[in-house]
Amino acid sequence: MAESKTHWMLCTGKDFASTREKVYSFFTKSILLSYDNISVIESASCSAENARFWEELEEGVAANKLVLRGFLDELRAEGCQEIDDLKKLPLGFPSKVLHLIAHLLDGFIGIDSVFYNLIEDSHWLSDKLRDAILREPDGYWLLRVEASFLSVEAASFLHITENKA
Numbered sequence: 001m002a003e004s005k006t007h008w009m010l011c012t013g014k015d016f017a018s019t020r021e022k023v024y025s026f027f028t029k030s031i032l033l034s035y036d037n038i039s040v041i042e043s044a045s046c047s048a049e050n051a052r053f054w055e056e057l058e059e060g061v062a063a064n065k066l067v068l069r070g071f072l073d074e075l076r077a078e079g080c081q082e083i084d085d086l087k088k089l090p091l092g093f094p095s096k097v098l099h100l101i102a103h104l105l106d107g108f109i110g111i112d113s114v115f116y117n118l119i120e121d122s123h124w125l126s127d128k129l130r131d132a133i134l135r136e137p138d139g140y141w142l143l144r145v146e147a148s149f150l151s152v153e154a155a156s157f158l159h160i161t162e163n164k165a
Contacts, residue, residue, distance in 0.1 A: 005111060007145040008060040011118040016042055019141040026118060032108055035147040044144035048137035056142055060115025064104065064123045067112045071101045
């Protein structure tokens with residue numbers, strides 16, 4: 001049975017159609033994600049001129065922060081309380097979690113990403129870009145992407161398969 005994932009993608013373009021093409025191109029070229037099907041939902045997507053734009057964007061960033069917090073909690077559960085504890089981090093599940101944290105922080109999209117900023121290749125929104133959008137919202141879009149896949153292993157180059165047997 002197919003599973004699904006929703007991503008919110010921030011990008012620039014003159015209209016919905018041009019931004020949709022950028023999103024499709026991004027996922028086609030991605031080496032980190034390989035979904036069986038991708039749909040950009042026009043009715044849920046919006047330009048920065050739409051009242052929903054900031055609410056959806058902030059919810060996406062907040063969701064990414066929750067994902068990050070969950071990964072950090074996983075590391076703490078493995079005994080990693082301070083930066084020096086990383087030297088003792090066992091290989092396997094704990095080091096995969098660390099790797100996923102690095103990807104969230106450095107801007108590589110993954111299956112756990114909720115919001116992704118194509119403009120800055122980031123899971124966040126810089127103050128500089130926020131100011132630019134507020135000054136001149138025309139041309140900025142937030143697109144809702146619905147992706148489906150048969151297995152996490154096939155969809156994501158980086159994934160966690162916890163095996164605590």
